[in-house]
Amino acid sequence: MSGSIGWYSAACNAGASASSAGRVAMTGQTPTQILLALAGEVALLLWSVQMVTAGISAAFGSRLRAVLATGLDSRWRAFGAGVLVTAGLQSSTATAMMIASFSGAGLIALAPALAMMLGANVGTTLIVQFVSFDTSTLVPLLILAGYAGMRRFGRLPAREMAKALFGLGLMLLSLRLMQGTMGPVEHSQVLRTVLGSLSGDPLIALLLAAGLSFAAHSSLAAILIVMSLAATGVIGTPTMLAMVLGCNLGTAMNPLVQALKGNAAARRVPLGNIANRVLGCLLGLVLLPLLTRLVEQLALAPAQAAALFHLAFNLAMAALFLVPLPAIARLLMRVMPEPAPETDPSRSRYLDKAALATPTIALSNATREVLRMVDVVDDMLKSSLSAFEGDDLARVTAVSRADDVLDSLFNHIQLYVGAIPRTALSEADERRLSAVLVLAINLEHIGDIVEKNLMQMAGQRIHDQRRLPPEALERIADMHQRLRDHLRLAITVFISEDEMTARRIIREKETFRELEREAIESHLAEMRTGQREAVVVSALQLDITRDLKRIDAHIAATVHGLLEQKGALIGSRLLRAAE
Known part of the structure; x- marks a missing residue:
């Protein structure tokens, strides 16, 4: 029992701060074992997100629809809700998946959903700023409360809400396990050699960081690695900035991949989000020399510079997109229209x-x-x-x-x-x-x-x-x-x-x-x-x-x-x- 507790604590601590205990626990694994662990942890994340969404939908039903319709009818309130939800979940990926699911089910309009996604992108930057905050005790509490509620409550809403709490605990656990699994990557000598040769090719650095963030299903884990690499001098300022851009791009691909099997409404939010990320990355690459000089003039510590640039990038993209969101929503509706009634059996055919x-x-x-x-x-x-x-x-x-x-x-x-x-x-x-x-x-x-x-x-x-x-x-x-x-x-x-x-x-x-x-x-x-x-x-x-x-x-x-x-x-x- 004490060994299990030690493993759990090490995993949570590694996910929160990439502690040395977590790194020691994982460095003995082969690359194949690390990939298998990541695959299992990603599967746990996806399943737990589905559990949270299903539990909330079943518990609140039409009341949830009414709350979302009235409480998130404003882009600005939806943006704030995205910030708060993501700061609580500690994952913009999990928030994006739930937003896409709610949007696909018609529980939230497209423009507020996109605004909430912009807020989620900002919310995940706050996690980086306060990454030392330890939520490891929250995970077992959520799992225990959810399990007890599912066993104890007989009424459907209470039991489904308990299921949502249980899924939320598993979601946070899976994210922390993934961060712990990714811990040894930053100490790979092969990776250090590769990254050291990328100082003259920011596009490759961006794509590499995007792949890392996508594989981890978490921009938080990838950003922490970039901060660590920058702090140890493995990468310079231009490469660091390009990799921060890539981390933002990679984490936007996960909800899109997950939503591909859903309906058109469920795909619009992740598509709009990744378009936001792609445009931001292109602007960032064009302005990279100017951004590099600005960051170097601030004379910040490399890790602090990476965290602040991560925050500034998402705030800038939110400021650029929040005002024209209704027009963007209409464009997405044209690009991904509802299927014709003949191909969608749930749509009416004769109600003119x-x-x-x-x-x-x-x-x-x-x-x-x-x-x-x-x-x-x-x-x-x-x-x-x-x-x-x-x-x-x-x-x-x-x-x-x-x-x-x-x-x-x-x-x-x-x-x-x-x-x-x-x-x-x-x-x-x-x-x-x-x-x-x-x-x-x-x-x-x-x-x-x-x-x-x-x-x-x-x-x-x-x-x-x-x-x-x-x-x-x-x-x-x-x-x-x-x-x-x-x-x-x-x-x-x-x-x-x-x-x-x-x-x-x-x-x-x-x-x-x-x-x-x-x-x-x-x-x-x-x-x-x-x-x-x-x-x-x-x-x-x-x-x-x-x-x-x-x-x-x-x-x-x-x-x-x-x-x-x-x-x-x-x-x-x-x-x-x-x-």
């Missing part, structure tokens, strides 16, 4: 805002769009069955993505329907509008049941390596097919207002009640056997049956309006007590 002036046409557009939701739900039901029949987690992931598409379509539809003028609608149009909303709401609820309940059970089943017996799979497949048939019948009622088909859907709800009763009786029988594995599998079958019954109830709810209008549905199934 110009048609709102003619409510009957707008209502027809909303009807066409809600039928797209039907197709998505049908595909989700089909894929959810495959997730129970096989052990492919990709099926579970595909259903989750489909639910995101469904949620997006639902949001578009409800906003569009809400904008249709009611005064110009006839009584029949009002009923039609109500039917559109009822269908959209129930489809969205069905998607939530499939994604949050059925797919959670399917994923847990795959994780636990449990298989449902053939007769259970056959029963589940039959229920899925019944649901898909009922969904088609419900659409027939929605389009043609066929009362007989609506009555059939309501009558067949009894089939699912009977299937639920059979599942309960089967589960009770398995409980009497006392065989634990059989009881667990039986409970899983019962939970699946109940969720499928809930889906059927939502399908049936879409025809209630028509049956009530026809006087074919009573308000309550309870018998009235004699008065």
Whole structure:
């Protein structure tokens, strides 16, 4: 135990100040071992950033959207938020990844996101100024608090916030481990020889520092190395300045690489940030002779000069870009536009805002769009069955993505329907509008049941390596097919207002009640056997049956309006007590 504590302290201290203890611990490693360690630490960083983003999004949801929309609507406030967040996280890379993620999810507009990124670039320079500050005790506290919260809290927001704290602790730990791993590089004799020959080629020095910063996923680690090399006289002032520029460029490449697999909105912020860095580096190289004379005239210590130039560079780039940010945001929107609706299933295809002036046409557009939701739900039901029949987690992931598409379509539809003028609608149009909303709401609820309940059970089943017996799979497949048939019948009622088909859907709800009763009786029988594995599998079958019954109830709810209008549905199934 004491050895583990010593390793952890050495790693944290090496990350914070490149202490001699950390260097001694790492100098015995080969270059291959150092590269493998960096790869693992980068993977931990990326995973922890995803955990923080997912935890915050799940904990706050729409409230986070509202806070970001109101609190970061000003470029100047967003800039300040970027400075504070990065100073707290001690990583502009981590901040940039979260900003790109929030921007991609639509939680923050592009101009404030770019302003926040400029603030993050300045915030990381403050870390260099106060690099002696020891936050090693914060890492275990965050991890411990997060773990305890995930184990203790039952409410979703509190548990997800605990997950975010746990991820934040892992994020800081991974950054410090990377800084510790990079410690021996500054003492490499080969590196000293190479850098000594770069005094006449600042571009190569810039690219070398950019590669170093990119590999470490941290400009802080790279800047510390540059400061150390400058302090020991390995590099001169021109090379030092060029390498500081390169450190700023390299750390901007990490969020861009990470965002390449995201949507266009997620790529715009890192693209704008790296454009800022490239322009700054080009200006810095052009002005390098003038900057060199200025720094030498100040007669600062080499390490101090590197830190101050790092701060001055980022402040200058923020001053140049903050004012024209709206124009830059519009340019990025043109360069990376949203994909066409035909290629993005989550975007509406028929909700033409110009048609709102003619409510009957707008209502027809909303009807066409809600039928797209039907197709998505049908595909989700089909894929959810495959997730129970096989052990492919990709099926579970595909259903989750489909639910995101469904949620997006639902949001578009409800906003569009809400904008249709009611005064110009006839009584029949009002009923039609109500039917559109009822269908959209129930489809969205069905998607939530499939994604949050059925797919959670399917994923847990795959994780636990449990298989449902053939007769259970056959029963589940039959229920899925019944649901898909009922969904088609419900659409027939929605389009043609066929009362007989609506009555059939309501009558067949009894089939699912009977299937639920059979599942309960089967589960009770398995409980009497006392065989634990059989009881667990039986409970899983019962939970699946109940969720499928809930889906059927939502399908049936879409025809209630028509049956009530026809006087074919009573308000309550309870018998009235004699008065």
